[in-house]
Amino acid sequence: MKIKKGKRINIPDLITCIAFFAVLIFMALMTVILPKQDFLEMENSYAEKFPELSAKSVYNRSYMNKMEKYISDHFAGRISWIKGRTILETSLGKNERNGIYILDDRLVEKIPEPDYSSADKAIAAINKFAKEHDVPVFAMIVPTSAEIYADELPENAPNADQKEFINYVYRGLDRSVNTIDVYQTMLSNRDDYIYYRTDHHWTTKGAYLAYAAAGKKMGYDPVPLEMFDIEHAGIDFIGTFYSKALYDGVEKDTLDFYHLPGGYPVTEVDITEHFGEEPEVYGSMYFREYLDVKDKYSAFLGSNVPIVDIRTGCEGGRLLIIKDSYAHCYAPFLTQHYSDITLADMRYINISLDKVIDTSGYDQVLILYNASSFMTDTDIRKLGY
Amino acid sequence: MVFSSLTFLYFFLPIVLIIYIFLPNKINVPLGSERSLVIPARNLLILITGFFFYAWGEPFYVIIMFISTLIDYTAGRLMNKYDNDQRIRTVCLIVSVCMNIGLLAVFKYSDFIFDTINSVFNSHITNPVILVNRKINDIYNFGLSEDRVALPIGISFYTFQSMSYTIDLYLRKIKVQKSLIGFTSYVTLFPQIVAGPIVRYEDVAAEIEDRKVNIGKISEGIAKFSKGLAKKVLLANNIGIIWTEVKAMDYTQISAATAWLGILAFTFQIYFDFSGYSDMAVGLGKMLGFNFPKNFDHPYMSKSVSEFWRRWHITLGTWFREYVYIPLGGNRKGMAKTLRNLLIVWGLTGLWHGASWNFVIWGLYYGVLIIIERIGFGKILEKLPKAVSMAYTFLAAVFGWVLFDTDTIGKAWQFFKAMFGAGGSFADSTAKYILSSNVLIYVICIFAATTLFGNLMKFFKKKKKHIYEYAVPAAVICVLFLCTSYLVDASYNPFLYFRF
Numbered sequence: 001m002k003i004k005k006g007k008r009i010n011i012p013d014l015i016t017c018i019a020f021f022a023v024l025i026f027m028a029l030m031t032v033i034l035p036k037q038d039f040l041e042m043e044n045s046y047a048e049k050f051p052e053l054s055a056k057s058v059y060n061r062s063y064m065n066k067m068e069k070y071i072s073d074h075f076a077g078r079i080s081w082i083k084g085r086t087i088l089e090t091s092l093g094k095n096e097r098n099g100i101y102i103l104d105d106r107l108v109e110k111i112p113e114p115d116y117s118s119a120d121k122a123i124a125a126i127n128k129f130a131k132e133h134d135v136p137v138f139a140m141i142v143p144t145s146a147e148i149y150a151d152e153l154p155e156n157a158p159n160a161d162q163k164e165f166i167n168y169v170y171r172g173l174d175r176s177v178n179t180i181d182v183y184q185t186m187l188s189n190r191d192d193y194i195y196y197r198t199d200h201h202w203t204t205k206g207a208y209l210a211y212a213a214a215g216k217k218m219g220y221d222p223v224p225l226e227m228f229d230i231e232h233a234g235i236d237f238i239g240t241f242y243s244k245a246l247y248d249g250v251e252k253d254t255l256d257f258y259h260l261p262g263g264y265p266v267t268e269v270d271i272t273e274h275f276g277e278e279p280e281v282y283g284s285m286y287f288r289e290y291l292d293v294k295d296k297y298s299a300f301l302g303s304n305v306p307i308v309d310i311r312t313g314c315e316g317g318r319l320l321i322i323k324d325s326y327a328h329c330y331a332p333f334l335t336q337h338y339s340d341i342t343l344a345d346m347r348y349i350n351i352s353l354d355k356v357i358d359t360s361g362y363d364q365v366l367i368l369y370n371a372s373s374f375m376t377d378t379d380i381r382k383l384g385y
Numbered sequence: 386m387v388f389s390s391l392t393f394l395y396f397f398l399p400i401v402l403i404i405y406i407f408l409p410n411k412i413n414v415p416l417g418s419e420r421s422l423v424i425p426a427r428n429l430l431i432l433i434t435g436f437f438f439y440a441w442g443e444p445f446y447v448i449i450m451f452i453s454t455l456i457d458y459t460a461g462r463l464m465n466k467y468d469n470d471q472r473i474r475t476v477c478l479i480v481s482v483c484m485n486i487g488l489l490a491v492f493k494y495s496d497f498i499f500d501t502i503n504s505v506f507n508s509h510i511t512n513p514v515i516l517v518n519r520k521i522n523d524i525y526n527f528g529l530s531e532d533r534v535a536l537p538i539g540i541s542f543y544t545f546q547s548m549s550y551t552i553d554l555y556l557r558k559i560k561v562q563k564s565l566i567g568f569t570s571y572v573t574l575f576p577q578i579v580a581g582p583i584v585r586y587e588d589v590a591a592e593i594e595d596r597k598v599n600i601g602k603i604s605e606g607i608a609k610f611s612k613g614l615a616k617k618v619l620l621a622n623n624i625g626i627i628w629t630e631v632k633a634m635d636y637t638q639i640s641a642a643t644a645w646l647g648i649l650a651f652t653f654q655i656y657f658d659f660s661g662y663s664d665m666a667v668g669l670g671k672m673l674g675f676n677f678p679k680n681f682d683h684p685y686m687s688k689s690v691s692e693f694w695r696r697w698h699i700t701l702g703t704w705f706r707e708y709v710y711i712p713l714g715g716n717r718k719g720m721a722k723t724l725r726n727l728l729i730v731w732g733l734t735g736l737w738h739g740a741s742w743n744f745v746i747w748g749l750y751y752g753v754l755i756i757i758e759r760i761g762f763g764k765i766l767e768k769l770p771k772a773v774s775m776a777y778t779f780l781a782a783v784f785g786w787v788l789f790d791t792d793t794i795g796k797a798w799q800f801f802k803a804m805f806g807a808g809g810s811f812a813d814s815t816a817k818y819i820l821s822s823n824v825l826i827y828v829i830c831i832f833a834a835t836t837l838f839g840n841l842m843k844f845f846k847k848k849k850k851h852i853y854e855y856a857v858p859a860a861v862i863c864v865l866f867l868c869t870s871y872l873v874d875a876s877y878n879p880f881l882y883f884r885f
Contacts (some may be wrong), residue, residue, distance in 0.1 A: 012854035013604035019858050020607045023865055024399040031395065064441050068392050075391055075873050085870035092825055156818035 030076035040073060047073040079246065086247045095154045100245040101146070103153065106197040107241035107250055108146040111160040114375040116168065122377060123172040125384030126367060130177050133359055138218060139173055139367040140180040141166045141374055142202065142210060142326055145195035148186050162371040169374065180217050182210040196253045199239020200372070201297055204256045204329050211333040218364065220316070220337040228258040233288070234296040243294075255296050257286055263336050264314035272307040275356065285310060285332050300328035306348035307356065310341040317363030322346060322353075322383065324373045346379040353383060386441040387579075388610075388665045389617045391872050401434045401575075402672060406598060428570040428593065431673070435573025439539070442579070445529075446492075446537035450572070453488060457481050457547040458568045461554050465561035474555060481551040485544040493541065496534050497740035539579035541737060543572055545704055550586035552708055559587050567593050576669035580662050582680040583700040585707075589675055596674030606671030608857055611864040613664025618868040620833060621658035623826050624650045627819055632790070636799035637808060642816035644803040651790055652783050653830040656685065659698070678703075685834045688774040689766050690754040690781050701737070705730050727759075728752045738789070743797065747788040754781055 040047050051057060051066035058064070075081070086097055095102045099110045130137040146153075147162035163183060170179040186194060186206065194206030202210075212222040234255030242250075270279035290299040301308055304325060318340040321327050327343055334341055342357060349356055359365070369377065386393050408430060414422040440447040460477040467473040490498075491514055499512040518529040529535070550568075553559045562568040571593055577584050631639070631647025639647075663680035670677040684697035694702050710730045716723040728749065735748015758766065766774045787804075791797040802808075820827075832838060846853040 009600050010604075010854070012857060013600050015855070016604040016607050016858040016861055017600055019862055020611075020865070021399055021403070023862060024395055027869070028395040028399060058444050061442075061444060064386075064444075068390060071391050071396070072873060075395075078873050081870040081873040085867075085874075088867075088870075094822060094825075096822060154818070155821060156814040157822075158815060158818060 027076055031071065031074060034074075034076055036074050040078075082246045083248060086245065090247065090249065096157070097247065098244045100241050100247075101153055101157060102245060102247055102249065103149065105250055106145065106149065106152075106195070107245055107247065108149060108153070109144065109200060109241065109372060110158070111144070111146050111162070111372050111375065112158065114160050114165050118378065119165070119169060119375065120172065122374065122380040123169060125381040126177060127172075127174045129353075129365075129383040130174055133365070135359070135362055135365055136178065137176065137365045137367065138178045138180055138214075139170070140182060140210065140214060140369075141169055142368070142370045143183050143186055144200065144202075144370050144372045147371065148190050148195065160375065165375060166371055178217055180210075180214045182213050185209050185213045196237070196239050196241075197250050198242040198253050199237070199297060200241060200370075201239070201329070202326060202370075203253075204258055207326070207330040208258065208333060211330060218366070223260060223263070223333070223336055228260055231257040231259060233257045233286070234291045234299060237296040238294065239297065255291070255299065257299075258332065260336065264312050266310060266312050266335055268309075268311040269301070270307075270309040270311075271302060271305055272309075273305045275306065279307070279309065285335075297325070297328070301331065301343070304345055304347070306345055308343040310335060310343075312336075312339055312341070314339050318342075318361060320344065320357065320359065320362040320365045321368055322365065322380075323368045324370060324377075326370045326373075327368045330368065346377075346382050349379075349382065352385040386438050388662065388669070389614060389868070389872065391869070394614075394869075394872070397434075397438065398669075401430070405430055405673060406603070410595060425564065425566050425570075427596075427673075428564070428566050431570040431575070432566055432573055435570065435575045435578060438575040439573065439578055443538050446535075446540075449488065449492075449537060449540075450543060451569075453484060453544065453547060454569050454572045455565075456484050457551055457572075458562070458565055460551050461561050461568070462563070464551070464554055465563075478551055478555040482548060485548050488540060488544055492534055492537055494736075494740045542581050542583055543578060545583050545701075546577075546585070547572060548708065549583075549704065553585070553587055559590055562586075562590075562593070574670075574673075574675070576666040576673070576675075577677060580659075580666070581698075581700060582663050582666060582677050583704050584675075584677050585700075585704070588678055592675050598672070598674045602674065603672050604857075606668045606673075607861055608668070609671060610665050610668030611861045613661040613666075613668060614868050615864045616657040616661030616664060616833070618661075618871050619864075620826070620830055621654045621656075621661055622871065624823070624830055625654040625658070627823055628654055628790075631819075636796065636803045639803050639808045640810040640813040640816050641804055641806045641808065642812035643819065644800060644808070646816055646819045648783055648787055648800070648804070649827070651786050652685075653827075653834065655786065655790075656681075656834060657830065683834065683836050683839075685779055685782065686775065686836055687778045688771060689758055689763055690751060690778055691758050691763065693778050693782060694751065694755070701734070705734055709733060723759075724756055727756055731755070741792075743788055743792065743794060746794065747785055750785060750788060 037047055038049075039045075048066055048069040050070055051063050053063060057066075072078075089097065090102055096110060100107050101110055126137070126139065143162045143166065146159055150159055153159055166181075166183060170181070173179060186202075186209070189206075189209055192205060192209075193203055194209060195202050208225065208228075212225075215222040232254050235252075237253040237255045239253060266283070266285055269282040269285055271282065272279040285301055287299050287302045290296055290302075295303075308331075310331060312335040314336060316338045319334060319338045319342070321331065321341065321343045323343055323345065324347075331341055331343060342362070344353060344357060346353075353359060367380075369380075374380070386397060388394070405427060408426045410425065410427050412424040412426045414424060416422055436447065439450065443450075460481040464474045464477045495512050495514045499510055502508065503510055512534065514534045515531060518534075519531050522529055522531065550559070550562070550571075554561060562571070571584075571586060571589060572578070574584070574589075627650035628647050631643060631650070634643070634647075636644070660681035667677045667679070678700055680699050682696040682699065684693050687693035687696055710726055713726045713729065714722050715726060731748045731752025732745055733748070734751070735744045735746065738744045738747070766777070769777075784801075787800050788794075788797050791800050799807075842853075845856075
C-alpha cells in the first residue's frame with residue numbers, strides 16, 4: 001500500500017486498523033497454535049476433529065460444516081469467552097441460558113409444557129406390559145428440581161407443572177399398576193440436599209428418601225438413615241446443568257456413597273453394553289474412576305447401557321427396574337432387600353423386552369423415571385412391543 | 386460462508402485483506418520487447434476469494450453462477466461488437482434476461498409453480514427439475530435433493546446484478562466490460578454476493594477499473610463492518626430467539642400481548658439482521674476500495690408506507706423501479722396504467738422474497754397501501770402530526786411481517802386474530818415473562834432503530850471530535866469481543882436472507 005507523502009495519516013484511523021487486525025490475527029494464531037483437546041470436558045462432549053479433505057466431503061459440504069465446528073470447538077479461550085458472555089447476561093438480568101434457569105443457589109432445567117399425547121403412548125405401553133405379565137408392576141415418577149424449587153424461578157417463567165403431569169400419568173395407569181407417590185416426600189424435604197445444584201439428577205440423599213417412602217408398597221423395611229456410613233466420594237462435582245449454562249455462580253456439588261456396615265454385600269455386577277456379547281463382570285456398583293473426571297454421576301453403575309444386573313448376598317426376591325439414570329443411585333439401597341436387581345434402559349433396547357430378559361423370572365417390576373425424562377421419552381412405548 | 390462466523394471473521398477476512406492491501410491494482414509483466422502483460426491483480430484476487438467464499442456454502446451450484454456470468458459477459462461483448470445492429474443487440478439482451486429469469490424459475494420457483502398447479506387441478510405432476518436431479522443422482526450419485534429443489538444461496542441477488550449490466554448496456558447507459566476477470570470479479574465480489582446490497586454495475590463500473598485503498602477508507606470500513614456485526618450478532622440474534630419461541634406456539638392459545646411481543650421481536654430481528662448484513666457488506670466494500678450504495682436508512686422512522694420502501698432495502702426498490710416500473714411506463718401513462726404498474730411491481734417484489742403465496746400477498750399488501758397513499762391518503766398523512774403518521778407506517782410494517790413470516794395464509798390469519806385477543810387473554814404469564822426477561826433488548830432495539838442514536842453520535846462528533854475519533858477504535862474492539870463471545874457458542878445464529 002502506498003502512503004503518499006504530504007498526506008497526513010489520521011492517528012485514530014491507524015489505531016482502528018491496527019487494533020482490528022491485531023485482534024483477528026492474534027486470536028487466529030492462538031487458535032492454530034494452542035494444543036487441541038479431544039474432549040470438551042466442561043461441556044461433556046467430544047470436540048470436532050480436523051476434517052479430512054476429499055472431493056465427497058467438499059461436495060456434500062460436510063467438510064465446511066466440520067471445519068466451522070472445528071474452529072468453534074478449538075477457538076482460543078473458548079470456555080472463557082462463553083463464561084464471559086454468561087456473566088454479562090446474568091448481570092444484565094437475564095436468568096436463563098441455553099435451557100437452564102439460573103436461580104440464587106442452583107441451576108434448574110427449563111421444562112416446556114409436556115406433550116400429553118406422547119405420554120398417553122407410554123401409559124398405554126405400561127398398561128399393556130402389566131396386563132401381559134403376571135408380575136406386580138410398580139411405577140415411580142420422581143419430580144425434578146425445577147418442580148420442587150419452582151417458587152424460586154424468575155417471575156412468570158414458563159415451567160411445566162410436574163405435579164399435574166405425574167398425577168395424569170398415575171391416573172392413566174391401570175389399577176393393577178401400583179403407583180408410588182414420592183412427590184410429597186421430595187417437597188417436604190426441599191431444604192435438605194436432595195438434588196444436585198449443577199446436575200439434573202437427585203442426590204443419594206434424595207434417592208434414599210424415595211427408597212424409604214417406597215418400602216411400604218414394595219414390601220420391605222427400609223434401612224434407617226443413621227445406619228449408613230456416608231462417604232463424600234466425589235467432591236467439586238459439576239454436572240450437566242453447569243455444562244449447558246457454563247455459569248460459575250453456584251456452589252459445586254458433592255457426590256455421596258452410602259455404605260451399610262454389616263449389610264448384604266454385592267457379589268457381582270454384570271454390565272451388558274452390546275447385545276449378543278457376554279456381559280462384563282464387575283465386583284462393585286461404584287466405578288471410582290469416574291470420580292476423577294467431570295462426569296462423576298457415572299460412578300454409580302457406570303454410564304448408561306442397555307442392561308445392568310446386580311447380584312447380592314441377600315436372599316430376597318428378584319426385581320426388574322425399567323428406568324432412566326435416576327435409578328443408578330437408587331439401586332444400591334435395594335441391594336439390602338433383593339437377591340437380584342436388573343436395570344433395563346429402554347433407550348437402548350429396540351426389540352421386545354421379553355426377547356432380552358426372561359421377565360417371568362422376576363418377582364416385581366419397578367418403572368422408575370424422573371418426570372422430565374418421562375415427558376420427553378419416546379422409548380417406554382417399546383414396552384408394548 | 387457468512388460474515389457473522391468465526392471462520393470468516395478470524396481466518397478468511399484477515400488473510401484476504403492483508404494480501405489485498407499489499408497487492409497493486411495491476412501488475413505489469415514485461416514480455417520482451419515493448420509488450421507487456423497486465424495482470425489485474427486485485428480483481429483476480431477478488432475473483433478467486435469470491436469463488437472460495439461462495440463455494441464454501443454452495444460447492445455445487447457455484448457452477449451455475451459461473452455459467453450465468455459467462456453468458457452475461459458474452460452477451461455484453463456481442464452487444465458491443467455489433468453496436469450498429471439493433472437486432473443482434475436485442476437478441477443478446479433477451480438471451481441474458483431469459484437466462485437469468487430462467488435460473489430463478491428453475492431453482493427458486495419451480496416447486497411453487499408445480500405445487501400451485503397440482504393443488505388447483507388436483508393433479509400429481511412432479512417438478513421436472515426433481516426428475517432431472519434423480520437422473521443425475523442415478524448416474525453420478527451426487528446426492529441432489531429428490532424432494533424439493535434446493536435454492537442456491539444468493540441466486541436472487543446475483544441474477545439481478547448481472548441483469549443490471551446487460552440491460553444498462555443495451556440502454557447505452559454504461560460502457561462494456563471487456564475483461565472477463567473484471568466482469569466476473571463484479572459478480573463474485575464477496576461482500577455482496579450472497580445477500581446484497583444489489584449493486585448495479587453502474588454503481589461500481591469505475592471502481593472495477595481502478596480504486597484506491599488507504600488507511601482512512603479501511604478504518605471507515607472497519608467501523609461500518611463492526612456496526613453491522615453488532616446489529617446482527619448482538620441485536621438480531623438475541624431478539625430473534627423470542628420470535629422463534631413465539632412463532633412455534635399454537636396461535637389459537639396465545640395471549641394478545643405474547644403475539645405483539647413476538648411479532649415486534651421479528652420486526653426488529655429482520656431489520657437488524659438484514660441492515661446489519663448490508664452494513665457489513667458496505668464496510669467490507671470500503672476496505673476493498675468500493676463504494677456500495679446505501680441499503681437502509683432508518684425505515685421504521687418513515688411517515689408513510691411509500692417512504693418506508695424508499696428507506697428499506699433501497700437497492701431492491703431501485704432495481705424494480707429502474708428495470709420494471711419505468712419500462713412499463715411508470716406513472717406517466719394515466720392513472721389506470723400507473724395502478725397496474727404498481728401492482729405488478731409489488732407483486733413481483735413480494736415474489737422476489739420467496740416462492741410462496743404469503744410473499745405475493747405481502748407484496749400486494751404494500752402495493753395496495755401505496756396506491757391508497759397515492760390517490761389521496763398520502764396528502765392526509767402529511768398533515769397529520771408526525772407521531773401519528775409514523776405510528777401508522779410502523780404498524781403497517783408490523784402487520785406486513787405477520788404475512789411475511791407465518792408460513793401459510795391460514796396461520797397468518799390465526800396470528801392476526803391472536804393479536805386482537807382471540808387467544809383468550811390480553812396478557813398471560815408467558816407475555817409477562819418475555820417482557821420482564823427481555824426488556825433491555827427491546828429498549829436497545831427501539832433506540833437503535835431510530836435516528837436518535839445516529840444523531841447523538843453526530844452531535845458527539847461535532848462537539849468532541851478528538852474524543853469521538855479515539856472512541857471509534859475502542860468501540861470496534863468492544864464489538865469484536867462481545868460478538869466473538871456470542872459466536873464461539875452460537876446455538877442460535879440464523880441468517881434470514883439466505884432463502885431469498
